[in-house]
Amino acid sequence: MQLVKPGKLLINNEWCEAESGKRFDVFNPATEQKLTDVAEGDAKDIDRAVKSARQAFETGPWKNMTARERGRILNRVALLLQKHKTEFAELETLNNGKPISETLNADLPLAIETFEYYAGLADKIHGDTIPVNGNFFNYTLREPTGVVGQIIPWNFPLLMAAWKLGPALATGCTVVLKPAEQTPLTALKLGEILIEAGLPPGVVNIIPGFGPTAGAAIASHNDVDKVAFTGSTEVGKLVMRLAAESNLKRVSLELGGKAPNIVFADSDLSAAVDGAMRGIFFNQGEVCCAGSRLFLEEKIHDEFISMLKTRVEKMIVGNPLDPKTQMGAQVNKEQFNKILNYIEKGKQEGAKVVTGGAPAHKQGYFMKPTILQGVNNQMTVAREEIFGPVVCAIPFKNQDDLRKQANDTIYGLSAGIWTRDIGKAHRLAKEIKAGTVWINCFNCFDAASPFGGFKQSGFGRELGKYALELYTQVKSVWVSLD
Numbered sequence: 016m017q018l019v020k021p022g023k024l025l026i027n028n029e030w031c032e033a034e035s036g037k038r039f040d041v042f043n044p045a046t047e048q049k050l051t052d053v054a055e056g057d058a059k060d061i062d063r064a065v066k067s068a069r070q071a072f073e074t075g076p077w078k079n080m081t082a083r084e085r086g087r088i089l090n091r092v093a094l095l096l097q098k099h100k101t102e103f104a105e106l107e108t109l110n111n112g113k114p115i116s117e118t119l120n121a122d123l124p125l126a127i128e129t130f131e132y133y134a135g136l137a138d139k140i141h142g143d144t145i146p147v148n149g150n151f152f153n154y155t156l157r158e159p160t161g162v163v164g165q166i167i168p169w170n171f172p173l174l175m176a177a178w179k180l181g182p183a184l185a186t187g188c189t190v191v192l193k194p195a196e197q198t199p200l201t202a203l204k205l206g207e208i209l210i211e212a213g214l215p216p217g218v219v220n221i222i223p224g225f226g227p228t229a230g231a232a233i234a235s236h237n238d239v240d241k242v243a244f245t246g247s248t249e250v251g252k253l254v255m256r257l258a259a260e261s262n263l264k265r266v267s268l269e270l271g272g273k274a275p276n277i278v279f280a281d282s283d284l285s286a287a288v289d290g291a292m293r294g295i296f297f298n299q300g301e302v303c304c305a306g307s308r309l310f311l312e313e314k315i316h317d318e319f320i321s322m323l324k325t326r327v328e329k330m331i332v333g334n335p336l337d338p339k340t341q342m343g344a345q346v347n348k349e350q351f352n353k354i355l356n357y358i359e360k361g362k363q364e365g366a367k368v369v370t371g372g373a374p375a376h377k378q379g380y381f382m383k384p385t386i387l388q389g390v391n392n393q394m395t396v397a398r399e400e401i402f403g404p405v406v407c408a409i410p411f412k413n414q415d416d417l418r419k420q421a422n423d424t425i426y427g428l429s430a431g432i433w434t435r436d437i438g439k440a441h442r443l444a445k446e447i448k449a450g451t452v453w454i455n456c457f458n459c460f461d462a463a464s465p466f467g468g469f470k471q472s473g474f475g476r477e478l479g480k481y482a483l484e485l486y487t488q489v490k491s492v493w494v495s496l497d
């Protein structure tokens with residue numbers, strides 16, 4: 016397989032151009048150079064893809080396949096991904112700018128595990144028998160939701176495709192997947208593997224394209240039964256509106272975050288420094304659950320900042336393909352400028368740059384890892400998602416003060432707690448309004464453990480058995496025993 020080849024649309028297991036004939040360029044954010052170009056799908060292509068997915072759902076071999084056979088196909092996808100792991104990791108790094116150490120050790124293993132996990136779950140999805148009043152036999156069927164549209168972002172392009180496809184295919188749904196316009200390459204390469212693994216035509220259709228055209232066409236299509244979206248809260252609201260105004264398709268949303276990462280004075284400070292770094296610099300901070308609000312108990316504030324500064328200034332930021340690189344390039348100029356603007360705004364509102372705060376290199380969208388201190392929870396940098404390697408240190412006095420501030424955000428995706436007092440940790444874990452809480456760790460993931468948001472971070476849980484709820488509906492069947 017050639018590493019960076021031009022991309023097409025995948026409809027009905029055939030690679031084709033967009034009806035408009037349009038193509039768009041895909042870049043390497045580390046060099047700012049064009050990597051290749053890809054067919055640009057729009058509403059017409061989405062419509063073709065939906066027709067193909069509908070046919071596969073209603074009449075194709077997929078419908079008659081047993082759950083165990085579906086599981087075997089998913090297992091083959093995992094094995095093929097494993098076989099081509101290095102190529103996928105390199106392609107992801109080239110297109111997204113993230114370090115190869117992360118694509119090899121996080122994105123790829125997690126994507127493979129996701130397919131393995133749902134391969135094993137496929138034949139364990141079933142209904143109940145329910146003791147009802149009267150002379151009846153009542154049971155439930157858990158049926159696939161149907162044709163699902165999946166719109167994914169650019170920060171974990173392959174992994175987000177895996178999170179979406181794994182449970183959808185395990186349950187027997189068919190899919191129209193739209194990768195982000197910045198990073199369509201690994202999703203297209205995954206398409207080759209899906210075909211090789213034996214997925215019948217029409218079961219997964221992959222349409223690269225832009226949000227307002229291809230994405231909106233999925234959300235508003237009358238023959239799409241469900242839309243799953245990961246991206247900004249702003250577009251999440253739009254997707255929900257389009258879903259409501261069209262056919263009331265089911266919606267699940269995984270949106271932004273502004274996670275509190277809370278360090279108490281009684282924690283293992285050196286482990287907490289590690290955790291603070293993992294929380295904000297992993298994937299250049301382009302992570303919805305990033306620990307972007309670093310709450311430091313007053314007593315240890317200065318000591319902690321100084322420990323963190325020493326570590327941060329040693330970070331290697333540069334060529335994402337170099338195995339030693341710890342932080343790569345931001346995904347594109349738009350995100351890069353957005354981060355710089357937030358840092359300016361932070362300074363205007365009174366925050367102080369401890370380290371970083373500027374581009375790291377002359378070429379490529381590289382940012383220096385940045386610490387802002389003197390932030391309070393009302394400042395713009397503490398309220399809005401920066402989506403970059405910028406951590407905002409906020410001091411707190413005591414637990415009451417902390418609790419109020421930690422939950423004072425429109426988001427609720429994740430949180431971190433660092434303390435040696437386990438009672439305090441568990442009490443706080445219960446009080447924090449977030450879908451994931453990490454105690455003495457951060458950014459831990461497993462295909463078996465659910466992930467999703469409270470509040471405006473969205474709703475619905477991906478991963479684990481919970482994701483099956485997103486792709487199935489329950490039918491109650493009554494049988495008279497008279």
Ligand code: NAI
Pocket residue numbers: 166167168169170193194195196224225226227229230231232234245246247248250251253254269270271272302303350353400401402
């Ligand atoms: P976005 O929300 O615009 O894009 C995410 C996906 O939605 C992409 O596939 C895009 O093509 C699609 N999309 C965009 N507009 C659409 C529309 N009108 N209808 C349907 N689909 C549409 O995010 P963007 O602009 O790339 O990034 C902006 C900010 O969003 C980031 O700075 C970050 O704060 C946040 N974000 C959060 C992510 C998360 O993991 N929760 C992922 C990506 C971005």
Ligand code: MG
Pocket residue numbers: 226247250
């Ligand atoms: Mg956008």
